[in-house]
Amino acid sequence: xxxxxxxxxxxxxxxxxxxxxxxxxxxxxxxxxxxxxxxxxxxxxxxxxxxxxxxxxxxxxxxxxxxxxxxxxxxxxxxxxxxxxxxxxxxxxxxxxxxxxxxxxxxxxxxxxxxxxxxxxxxxxxxxxxxxxxxxxxxxxxxxxxxxxxxxxxxxxxxxxxxxxxxxxxxxxxxxxxxxxxxxxxxxxxxxxxxxxxxxxxxxxxxxxxxxxxxxxxxxxxxxxxxxxxxxxxxxxxxxxxxxxxxxxxxxxxxxxxxxxxxxxxxx
Amino acid sequence: xxxxxxxxxxxxxxxxxxxxxxxxxxxxxxxxxxxxxxxxxxxxxxxxxxxxxxxxxxxxxxxxxxxxxxxxxxxxxxxxxxxxxxxxxxxxxxxxxxxxxxxxxxxxxxxxxxxxxxxxxxxxxxxxxxxxxxxxxxxxxxxxxxxxxxxxxxxxxxxxxxxxxxxxxxxxxxxxxxxxxxxxxxxxxxxxxxxxxxxxxxxxxxxxxxxxxxxxxxxxxxxxxxxxxxxxxxxxxxxxxxxxxxxxxxxxxxxxxxxxxxxxxxxxxxxxxxxxxxxxxxxxxxxxxxxxxxxxxxxxxxxxxxxxxxxxxxxxxxxxxxxxxxx
Numbered sequence: 098x099x100x101x102x103x104x105x106x107x108x109x110x111x112x113x114x115x116x117x118x119x120x121x122x123x124x125x126x127x128x129x130x131x132x133x134x135x136x137x138x139x140x141x142x143x144x145x146x147x148x149x150x151x152x153x154x155x156x157x158x159x160x161x162x163x164x165x166x167x168x169x170x171x172x173x174x175x176x177x178x179x180x181x182x183x184x185x186x187x188x189x190x191x192x193x194x195x196x197x198x199x200x201x202x203x204x205x206x207x208x209x210x211x212x213x214x215x216x217x218x219x220x221x222x223x224x225x226x227x228x229x230x231x232x233x234x235x236x237x238x239x240x241x242x243x244x245x246x247x248x249x250x251x252x253x254x255x256x257x258x259x260x261x262x263x264x265x266x267x268x269x270x271x272x273x274x275x276x277x278x279x280x281x282x283x284x285x286x287x288x289x290x291x292x293x294x295x296x297x298x299x300x301x302x303x304x305x306x307x308x309x310x311x312x313x314x315x316x317x318x319x320x321x322x323x324x325x326x327x328x329x330x331x332x333x334x335x336x337x338x339x340x341x342x343x344x345x346x347x348x349x350x351x352x353x354x355x356x357x358x359x360x361x362x363x364x365x
Numbered sequence: 366x367x368x369x370x371x372x373x374x375x376x377x378x379x380x381x382x383x384x385x386x387x388x389x390x391x392x393x394x395x396x397x398x399x400x401x402x403x404x405x406x407x408x409x410x411x412x413x414x415x416x417x418x419x420x421x422x423x424x425x426x427x428x429x430x431x432x433x434x435x436x437x438x439x440x441x442x443x444x445x446x447x448x449x450x451x452x453x454x455x456x457x458x459x460x461x462x463x464x465x466x467x468x469x470x471x472x473x474x475x476x477x478x479x480x481x482x483x484x485x486x487x488x489x490x491x492x493x494x495x496x497x498x499x500x501x502x503x504x505x506x507x508x509x510x511x512x513x514x515x516x517x518x519x520x521x522x523x524x525x526x527x528x529x530x531x532x533x534x535x536x537x538x539x540x541x542x543x544x545x546x547x548x549x550x551x552x553x554x555x556x557x558x559x560x561x562x563x564x565x566x567x568x569x570x571x572x573x574x575x576x577x578x579x580x581x582x583x584x585x586x587x588x589x590x591x592x593x594x595x596x597x598x599x600x601x602x603x604x605x606x607x608x609x610x611x612x613x614x615x616x617x618x619x620x621x622x623x624x625x626x627x628x629x630x631x632x633x634x635x636x637x638x639x640x641x642x643x644x645x646x647x648x649x650x651x652x653x654x655x656x657x658x659x660x661x662x663x664x665x666x667x668x669x670x671x672x673x674x675x676x677x678x679x680x681x682x683x684x685x686x687x688x689x690x691x692x
Binding site: 108114115190191192195225226227228229230231232233234236237238242243244245246258262263264265266267268269270271272273274277325326327328329330331332333334341342343344348349351352353355356358359360362364365 | 373434436437440460461462464465466467468469471472473475476477478479480481495499500501504505506507508509510511512513514551552553554555556557558559560572596614615628629649650652658663664665666667668669670671672676677680681684685688689
């Protein structure tokens with residue numbers, strides 16, 4: 098079985114600043130990491146391989162430096178990796194991103210015998226964009242069922258049985274035939290740390306294959322900015338509102354004043 | 366302008382009413398009608414009610430099977446409806462359910478979709494939907510538009526807009542019956558496991574008393590709880606309090622937790638990281654109690670008390686009790 102894991106390289110900090118002059122993101126000096134959710138997707142892929150056999154293939158779309166993220170995936174134990182990189186892919190929204198990923202998976206699937214089942218695993222969402230859209234859009238383009246927000250996973254020959262969590266008070270167990278796409282929650286597992294051998298293999302034995310728009314036979318109107326239906330009109334730092342009245346005096350004074358104000362505001 | 370409702374155990378998710386309020390506002394700018402779309406069963410008696418929340422029309426796809434959520438049947442039904450009736454704008458709650466089917470619908474229609482919006486507006490000259498959403502953990506806001514294609518789809522974060530009732534009016538109801546069978550869905554629901562855990566509806570709370578790192582310990586939350594009880598409030602907390610296991614996950618407010626907009630939010634020992642602020646900044650009145658007078662929470666608080674919460678709250682509890690007795 099082929100297990101495709103889609104990963105994204107993201108800025109490794111929770112706070113990204115924007116340059117007020119140019120209104121663009123300041124990316125310099127910020128380390129890049131594998132999107133944390135995607136590490137759980139990799140871990141699940143590796144676990145499935147260990148228990149049932151198969152091949153784990155990591156795919157990422159991004160700039161050439163995203164090779165680093167794929168090297169890390171290889172060092173965790175992923176068998177093969179593909180970086181979809183081309184200037185034409187830049188500026189993609191989720192629709193164009195999912196299309197590019199779908200082209201790569203379809204190309205790889207051509208190598209398969211027809212009846213072979215496959216599984217696509219994604220992280221639920223990326224910490225930078227936070228859209229959670231690429232997984233379902235990819236499933237749609239591949240024409241396979243999707244199960245999102247997956248907490249638990251079981252493979253039974255050509256079927257998967259998973260726990261899907263949409264709300265705190267309920268778990269739904271869903272069964273579907275392969276091929277399928279799942280997007281996983283962080284609670285599903287604990288991603289392994291690469292060992293020395295893994296790291297050495299990632300650089301000496303394994304490859305990151307670079308594919309551009311020609312390799313994917315991509316129609317340039319369907320990828321990157323051109324293939325995107327949405328556009329970023331502007332980005333800005335959120336304006337914080339509030340009257341900022343700092344109360345003064347002793348604790349007694351301040352709490353008196355607070356309660357009086359809250360009563361006047363009719364909130365208590 | 367369409368709003369797609371979701372439901373759970375026969376109850377419509379409140380984000381549908383919130384989206385009707387915002388949808389009404391936007392529909393009036395565009396001079397178009399506002400339609401609520403609902404896929405489910407046994408909602409016949411409820412449909413008129415949507416008129417009170419601003420809808421002009423309801424499209425009710427009635428199917429016994431759709432009392433539960435089936436991803437592929439939602440996608441199929443909605444895509445067919447949208448292709449046939451061609452709404453300009455479709456608003457969907459950014460719940461896990463909405464975020465499961467919306468991208469797939471968008472892809473099938475080759476339409477633009479913006480995730481998890483916290484602001485919606487209309488660009489006057491073009492009629493484009495201007496969709497504002499937090500990105501990069503809420504540090505940055507992006508306004509996104511879908512300039513050339515229709516429909517424009519957006520998922521919208523629950524708790525951002527307030528539902529409003531308006532004068533009752535007659536609404537048009539379009540009822541479509543579908544005979545979906547379980548075999549029509551590729552993925553099967555094997556079993557539904559309900560968890561016993563007491564359900565906390567932080568989003569519905571009128572008052573929230575929230576604690577942060579400054580509370581200091583799990584023990585310390587007893588004080589927060591006491592203040593909450595006196596006020597008839599729910600208890601909430603910042604991410605770190607959940608990570609430290611001082612508080613249950615379902616009480617977390619912020620980017621990775623709940624988005625709340627109570628009429629009163631009392632932040633105790635919360636410094637006000639942007640990830641927390643995005644989850645509560647739409648609250649009516651914000652009170653901050655914090656030792657550090659420079660904490661960012663004071664920038665958005667309506668009333669700030671610089672002081673140790675362990676000293677301030679016990680006094681506050683007594684004052685609130687007294688104020689309540691006077692009424």
